[in-house]
Amino acid sequence: MAKALQSLLFYLITSACMISLMFAQDQFEYYDFSKANLSLDGMATILPNGLLQLTNNATKTTGHAFYKVPIEFNTSSSTSAESLSFSTEFVFAIVPEAKSRGQGMAFVVSPTPDLSHGGATSYLGFVNITTNNKTDTHILAIELDTNGSADAADINDNHVGIDVNSIYSIQSANASYFNDTNRKNDSLLLASGKSILIWIEYDGTNKVLDVTLAPVQTTRPRFPRSIKPSLPLLSRSINLSEIFLEEMFIGFSGSTGTITSNQYILGWSFKKGGKAKSLDMSKIIDPPTPPLPQLPPQSTTLLTERLVIIISITSAIVVLMIIGGVMYLYQKNKYAEVLEEWEKEYSPQRLSFRTLFKATKGFKENRLLGAGGFGKVYKGELPSGIQIAVKRVSHDVEQGMQQYVAEVASMGRLRHKNLVQLLGYCRRKGELLLVYDYMPNGSLDDYLFNTQNPKSLSLSQRFHIVKGVASALLYLHEDWEQVVLHRDIKASNILLDANLNGKLGDFGLARFHDRGMNIEATRVVGTIGYMAPELTAMGVATTWTDVYAFGAFMLEVVCGRRPVDPDKPREEMILIKWVATCGKNGVLMDTVDSKLEGNFSAKEAELLLKLGMLCSQSNPENRPSMRQMIQYLEGNASIPDISFDTYEFGIPNICERNNETGTTQTTTSSLANFSYDTVTVLFGGR
Numbered sequence: 001m002a003k004a005l006q007s008l009l010f011y012l013i014t015s016a017c018m019i020s021l022m023f024a025q026d027q028f029e030y031y032d033f034s035k036a037n038l039s040l041d042g043m044a045t046i047l048p049n050g051l052l053q054l055t056n057n058a059t060k061t062t063g064h065a066f067y068k069v070p071i072e073f074n075t076s077s078s079t080s081a082e083s084l085s086f087s088t089e090f091v092f093a094i095v096p097e098a099k100s101r102g103q104g105m106a107f108v109v110s111p112t113p114d115l116s117h118g119g120a121t122s123y124l125g126f127v128n129i130t131t132n133n134k135t136d137t138h139i140l141a142i143e144l145d146t147n148g149s150a151d152a153a154d155i156n157d158n159h160v161g162i163d164v165n166s167i168y169s170i171q172s173a174n175a176s177y178f179n180d181t182n183r184k185n186d187s188l189l190l191a192s193g194k195s196i197l198i199w200i201e202y203d204g205t206n207k208v209l210d211v212t213l214a215p216v217q218t219t220r221p222r223f224p225r226s227i228k229p230s231l232p233l234l235s236r237s238i239n240l241s242e243i244f245l246e247e248m249f250i251g252f253s254g255s256t257g258t259i260t261s262n263q264y265i266l267g268w269s270f271k272k273g274g275k276a277k278s279l280d281m282s283k284i285i286d287p288p289t290p291p292l293p294q295l296p297p298q299s300t301t302l303l304t305e306r307l308v309i310i311i312s313i314t315s316a317i318v319v320l321m322i323i324g325g326v327m328y329l330y331q332k333n334k335y336a337e338v339l340e341e342w343e344k345e346y347s348p349q350r351l352s353f354r355t356l357f358k359a360t361k362g363f364k365e366n367r368l369l370g371a372g373g374f375g376k377v378y379k380g381e382l383p384s385g386i387q388i389a390v391k392r393v394s395h396d397v398e399q400g401m402q403q404y405v406a407e408v409a410s411m412g413r414l415r416h417k418n419l420v421q422l423l424g425y426c427r428r429k430g431e432l433l434l435v436y437d438y439m440p441n442g443s444l445d446d447y448l449f450n451t452q453n454p455k456s457l458s459l460s461q462r463f464h465i466v467k468g469v470a471s472a473l474l475y476l477h478e479d480w481e482q483v484v485l486h487r488d489i490k491a492s493n494i495l496l497d498a499n500l501n502g503k504l505g506d507f508g509l510a511r512f513h514d515r516g517m518n519i520e521a522t523r524v525v526g527t528i529g530y531m532a533p534e535l536t537a538m539g540v541a542t543t544w545t546d547v548y549a550f551g552a553f554m555l556e557v558v559c560g561r562r563p564v565d566p567d568k569p570r571e572e573m574i575l576i577k578w579v580a581t582c583g584k585n586g587v588l589m590d591t592v593d594s595k596l597e598g599n600f601s602a603k604e605a606e607l608l609l610k611l612g613m614l615c616s617q618s619n620p621e622n623r624p625s626m627r628q629m630i631q632y633l634e635g636n637a638s639i640p641d642i643s644f645d646t647y648e649f650g651i652p653n654i655c656e657r658n659n660e661t662g663t664t665q666t667t668t669s670s671l672a673n674f675s676y677d678t679v680t681v682l683f684g685g686r
């Protein structure tokens with residue numbers, strides 16, 4: 001019996017291997033899209049659990065995912081039926097944002113994989129106002145439209161359509177499927193957040209395109225194969241040789257309007273010239289309910305494999321129980337976490353310590369990326385291949401933790417290309433772990449200040465980084481649902497991606513340190529030299545105090561030195577003072593980083609210096625807002641004239657401290673043991 005099962009298993013494995021060897025380029029099947037050869041743009045991204053996410057929270061934006069290898073179609077042959085036949089099957093889920101359903105998505109066959117010019121909103125990302133209705137567009141799209149638009153003559157808010165070169169469907173129908181049990185059409189809500197299976201099949205002989213939908217059975221275990229309805233929803237005679245070119249790309253396009261939805265692809269199979277492999281429903285994982293990724297599911301085992309496992313378990317049960325018991329106690333201790341009742345609602349953002357432990361190979365020293373005032377950061381890799389940075393922050397008190405975790409959960413929903421994405425968190429006794437996207441080029445201060453291993457960065461690269469950081473800060477201050485303060489902007493908190501784009505990191509960590517322990521004392525957190533005078537005096541962080549820090553950061557970037565540098569001669573020690581003096585004497589360019597050796601655009605340098613000074617004014621209300629800042633940086637507005645004589649600059653209070661007679665008990669570090677680490681400033685304590 002066992003022997004027979006073993007040979008059956010062997011046969012299954014070998015045939016599976018042979019099938020995968022036979023995989024041609026015009027035939028594939030994917031459940032984990034991190035393994036797929038896709039080109040992504042816009043909002044499209046692959047989640048840590050392997051799901052393909054086409055669209056998210058961002059309004060009026062598009063997302064595309066195309067299979068990189070072109071499919072060859074023989075459009076000149078009018079006889080060979082196979083030459084144009086194709087078949088595809090995919091599972092999608094459209095998770096609505098609040099009550100709105102978003103715009104929708106489409107399966108697209110296009111002569112180019114680059115549809116980044118596609119329009120958002122009702123254009124669904126595959127055509128735009130100029131390409132719409134043009135025969136040289138050569139696009140076939142099957143739209144899954146969740147918001148009917150009068151512009152596109154849509155029938156309603158929940159329909160499927162066949163589109164040729166246009167958003168006007170040549171045929172469309174309310175989303176539904178033919179139920180073979182009662183032989184009726186059952187309607188189906190596309191934007192229900194549930195998984196739906198769709199078949200798109202073109203028969204080159206009869207020149208008929210069929211589109212069929214069916215819901216995926218929601219309870220587990222799912223049937224290995226979903227049953228395809230015997231009647232298609234759409235069936236249209238269409239001559240694709242009039243539309244297709246010899247080389248076409250296949251993929252997905254989605255868009256959002258003023259309302260958005262999270263659209264996911266959970267599995268996809270395709271074949272040219274025949275029937276695509278049926279997707280295995282047991283491998284389809286549930287679509288995420290909130291936007292953050294969940295961990296990969298346990299791999300499902302074949303029935304035969306299970307039997308073999310059961311047999312071996314029965315024979316070795318005693319041994320296993322003993323080993324298991326010991327292991328259990330050991331592992332339980334090793335991977336112990338703190339999980340409280342109130343945390344249940346944040347479970348999607350929660351990653352297990354076990355996963356993080358494995359991802360970082362046990363927090364090995366050679367995985368250490370850095371250590372700062374807040375704790376150590378390790379590099380890791382999730383099972384899906386996504387690279388992460390794990391920050392371990394230790395703390396003494398649990399007080400305020402619930403509110404802080406709520407903030408972490410809400411920060412996980414922030415999405416901006418210049419913000420380091422927070423992927424999740426984990427909590428252990430006395431310790432919080434935060435998981436971020438890994439940034440291959442490290443932090444900006446390493447570029448500016450590392451003397452042992454100098455890396456150069458031209459002024460225009462620096463300018464580009466500053467612009468990126470400014471747009472992220474604008475998003476935090478004005479464009480998100482609530483005002484988010486960063487509280488600790490400085491070069492060491494700016495990370496660089498592979499293309500040297502600046503990304504703002506560590507947001508909210510300052511907040512974490514500003515609660516806890518001594519609740520009687522008001523405390524602010526920040527870094528000396530970047531803290532606005534009113535922040536250290538009154539302890540109230542505002543968008544203006546962020547702007548002050550951003551100004552200090554701009555000066556730091558253009559001058560290649562820190563705001564306060566005790567090693568410099570007295571007159572140069574405080575950067576703002578020095579820049580003001582040089583500005584007064586008409587030698588402003590003397591302050592620019594000497595490492596640039598004069599190779600820079602004086603215009604860019606001057607703009608950064610003047611903006612930096614504009615932000616450094618002592619009266620917060622005179623500082624520009626981040627929206628104005630973007631306009632200055634983009635050159636869309638000219639900056640007000642700066643007179644270095646009359647402006648009153650907010651000098652970091654470190655130098656004036658000695659003369660201070662006020663009652664505040666500010667405890668900043670003294671110059672002797674000066675540090676660039678984030679510090680906590682206590683005052684008003686009893």
Ligand SMILES: *[C@@H]1O[C@H](CO)[C@@H](O)[C@H](O)[C@H]1NC(C)=O
Nearest residue numbers: 057058097290291413480481
């Ligand atoms: C992001 O999604 C959440 C719901 O998950 C929603 O409440 C919030 O408004 C969205 N944010 C943006 C910027 O649209």
Ligand SMILES: *[C@@H]1O[C@H](CO)[C@@H](O)[C@H](O)[C@H]1NC(C)=O
Nearest residue numbers: 025036037038067068069070
């Ligand atoms: C991915 O697509 C590119 C572009 O066509 C191709 O050069 C490359 O070989 C493909 N890689 C795999 C693993 O199929």
Ligand SMILES: *[C@@H]1O[C@H](CO)[C@@H](O)[C@H](O)[C@H]1NC(C)=O
Nearest residue numbers: 074075076077078079080083
């Ligand atoms: C396309 O089909 C025609 C007619 O069947 C054939 O002569 C030609 O070689 C084919 N082209 C390619 C690239 O396969």
Ligand SMILES: *[C@@H]1O[C@H](CO)[C@@H](O)[C@H](O)[C@H]1NC(C)=O
Nearest residue numbers: 100101102147157257258259
């Ligand atoms: C369709 O979009 C409009 C605005 O673009 C919105 O007001 C409306 O609620 C949407 N409809 C649905 C069903 O989401």
Ligand SMILES: *[C@@H]1O[C@H](CO)[C@@H](O)[C@H](O)[C@H]1NC(C)=O
Nearest residue numbers: 115117118127128129130131
């Ligand atoms: C429309 O798309 C084409 C290419 O796909 C692009 O050249 C054109 O600029 C786009 N038009 C608009 C108005 O975005």
Ligand SMILES: *[C@@H]1O[C@H](CO)[C@@H](O)[C@H](O)[C@H]1NC(C)=O
Nearest residue numbers: 129132133153166167168169
């Ligand atoms: C595009 O074509 C559709 C149907 O053929 C027509 O109703 C519509 O007016 C056309 N739109 C434009 C902008 O040409």
Ligand SMILES: *[C@@H]1O[C@H](CO)[C@@H](O)[C@H](O)[C@H]1NC(C)=O
Nearest residue numbers: 155156157158159173174175
């Ligand atoms: C399609 O749905 C709309 C409502 O959204 C309904 O008025 C219409 O009758 C439906 N059409 C068919 C053919 O069921």
Ligand SMILES: *[C@@H]1O[C@H](CO)[C@@H](O)[C@H](O)[C@H]1NC(C)=O
Nearest residue numbers: 179180181182183186214215
């Ligand atoms: C078809 O309809 C029957 C009876 O209404 C229902 O029990 C069954 O779940 C439906 N089948 C599917 C696949 O939805």
Ligand SMILES: *[C@@H]1O[C@H](CO)[C@@H](O)[C@H](O)[C@H]1NC(C)=O
Nearest residue numbers: 173178183184185232233234
């Ligand atoms: C179900 O829908 C299909 C396609 O829209 C249509 O051809 C068919 O007549 C409908 N069947 C019933 C029983 O309504």
Ligand SMILES: *[C@@H]1O[C@H](CO)[C@@H](O)[C@H](O)[C@H]1NC(C)=O
Nearest residue numbers: 075078207239240241242243
């Ligand atoms: C399909 O279009 C091609 C190219 O325009 C043409 O040669 C062929 O005759 C058409 N076939 C049918 C069945 O209309």
